[in-house]
Amino acid sequence: MNAKYTYTEAALVSLLKSNDRSAFEYLYDNYSSALYGIIVKIVKDEERACDAMQDTFLKIWKNIGHYNSEKGTLFTWILNIARNTAIDKLRVELKKERVIQLELVRDGDLISSTIFNPLPATMDLRSIVERLLPERKVLIEMVYFQGYTHEEVSERLSLPLGTVKSRIRKALQELREIFEVCAPKPIFA
Known part of the structure; x- marks a missing residue:
């Protein structure tokens, strides 16, 4: 860019929303x-940071139309995009590292005490989760089966974080009740 321009935030946002290259x-x-x-502070690697x-x-370019000045400044908005993008990149790398580490574990490295032997009543957990109310079921699936955090679920479903947490808590209480019915009673109580 040959000429140096300065913009007010409102003018800059307006030009960005109209896809002005300058x-x-x-x-x-x-x-x-x-x-x-x-x-770079988040990902701690220059290549990943780039x-x-x-x-x-x-x-920013694809989502500038969603920017709302009533919710915060342009800098805060783009800073949040940068932060979330860096965290996402870090999560992807950490998941890759975990997969590689799991692939390096040999069958002989496992001892019988580390092998998970679920109770027959818990074998078909997904079908038990299907019994929940739809608004609770989707949250349990996202958090426990797909690995989303409560915050990510809140963002993806556009629900307040408190609502997400309370629905998950209620779903877990309901699942506990189901498991108490399914679980064998101890002989010596």
Whole structure:
């Protein structure tokens, strides 16, 4: 960019929403170093940080239409995108490392006490979860079967975090009751 422009936040947002190239160049020139600093602190690797940085600006470009100035400043919004992108990249890498570590475990390394032997009553857990109310069932599936955090479920389903937590708590209480019915009673009580 040859000429140096300065924009008010409102003008910059307006230009970004209209996909103005010079506005995106301005955004990159003026905010990338701050965003990169946050990203590299999270992922602790320059190559991953560069990838996360590129993903961040792609997300900003694709989602600028969703920016709402009433919820916060433009910088806060893009900073959250950068932070979440870096955390996502870190999670993916950690999952890959866990898979590699699991692949390195040989059958002979396992001892019988570490092998999970579930009770017959718990073998078909998914069918038991199917008995829950739909709004509870989907939360249990996302958190316990798909590995989402409560915060991620809240974001993905656009539900308040407190609602997510209370529905999960109620679902777990309901599952406990189901398991008490299914579980064999101890002989010596």
